[in-house]
Amino acid sequence: MPYSVDDATATALIALHPWAVARSPQPVQLAVETLLEAERARRGQPDKLGAIPALALTQGSLLKEEFDLSTHAHHDGWRVGAVIADVQGMITINARFGFGVGDAVLKATVDSLAAQYPGAKVVRIHPDAFAALLTPTSQLTAQEGQREATRTRLSEDVAKVLPAGTPTQDMPRHTVSVMELTVDQPSHWQVLGPLLWAELERAHVMERQGRTEDEVQRRRIRLDGFVPGPPTPRG
Numbered sequence: 119m120p121y122s123v124d125d126a127t128a129t130a131l132i133a134l135h136p137w138a139v140a141r142s143p144q145p146v147q148l149a150v151e152t153l154l155e156a157e158r159a160r161r162g163q164p165d166k167l168g169a170i171p172a173l174a175l176t177q178g179s180l181l182k183e184e185f186d187l188s189t190h191a192h193h194d195g196w197r198v199g200a201v202i203a204d205v206q207g208m209i210t211i212n213a214r215f216g217f218g219v220g221d222a223v224l225k226a227t228v229d230s231l232a233a234q235y236p237g238a239k240v241v242r243i244h245p246d247a248f249a250a251l252l253t254p255t256s257q258l259t260a261q262e263g264q265r266e267a268t269r270t271r272l273s274e275d276v277a278k279v280l281p282a283g284t285p286t287q288d289m290p291r292h293t294v295s296v297m298e299l300t301v302d303q304p305s306h307w308q309v310l311g312p313l314l315w316a317e318l319e320r321a322h323v324m325e326r327q328g329r330t331e332d333e334v335q336r337r338r339i340r341l342d343g344f345v346p347g348p349p350t351p352r353g
Contacts, residue, residue: 123150167225168232169242175311180239184253185307195300195338198314199252199260201235201268202322203227204293208246211290215281222279223290230275234268249318260298260334269294295325296333302340309341 123131123146131149132138138145138152159171160178174180185196205211205227212220228248231240237256241249252258272292280289299317304310317337324330 165242167221167228167242169228169240169248172241172243172315175241175243176315177311179307180241181253181310181314182307184255185304185310195302196304196310197254197259197298197300198310199258199298199334200249200296200314200318200321201231201238201252201260201264202243202247202249202293202295202297202318202325203231203268203272204244204247204322204326206291206293214288219280223276226276226279227272227292230272231268233275234271243315243318243322247322251314260296260336262333264296265294265333268296293322293326295321295330295335297321297335297337300336300338302338302342304341313339 128146131146131153135145135149135152138148142148156173159165159173162170162174162178162180164170170180181198184198205223208220208224211223224246228240228242231248231250232238235250235252235256235258238250238252238258239256241251243249252260269292272294273289276290276292277284297317299314301310301313304313320337321330321335324335
């Protein structure tokens with residue numbers, strides 16, 4: 119059955135997304151669709167490339183299962199690895215081959231990461247950058263040698279979607295970084311998403327700027343979310 123939206127609700131929707139007025143003859147409909155898209159992203163519904171939106175990591179429950187299945191990080195910390203792949207020069211790729219091929223390059227990058235790390239959650243952390251999360255449930259870990267092996271496989275997989283005869287110098291290239299994060303005593307799974315996102319950003323910038331000597335960037339953060347010792351008497 120059809121539903122109607124009263125004036126107060128429509129005004130509130132437009133107040134949340136005022137740009138919709140200039141973009142559509144039906145701005146209320148566009149505002150609703152934008153809210154729905156954001157909620158689907160927060161819940162971890164993959165985008166058109168097959169990657170999980172970053173919103174599911176920073177605001178959603180993407181890591182809840184990982185936290186629950188890792189004995190709440192009581193012992194040796196909660197640990198997650200990641201392989202990050204950033205397509206270099208997407209503007210140039212789109213200009214050279216067109217947006218259709220550019221989208222195919224991005225999807226090939228996502229598919230390649232998923233194939234190389236089965237069971238990993240592939241998250242889109244930027245428009246042209248993706249991270250395969252090596253979470254506890256995936257039973258995958260960050261290791262030496264993954265950076266070069268991943269870059270080589272990405273080049274092979276992306277080459278398949280380019281026009282035949284594309285010169286080697288025009289082949290897309292990737293910045294690849296590998297990291298491992300250990301969090302001691304996180305109080306709740308909700309603290310892990312934003313923290314992991316920040317560490318993904320840090321590792322990617324360090325690699326891109328050539329500021330890391332280690333192939334696997336390992337970081338340990340202590341949150342002290344749990345207080346050791348006997349319980350405090352009540353009364």
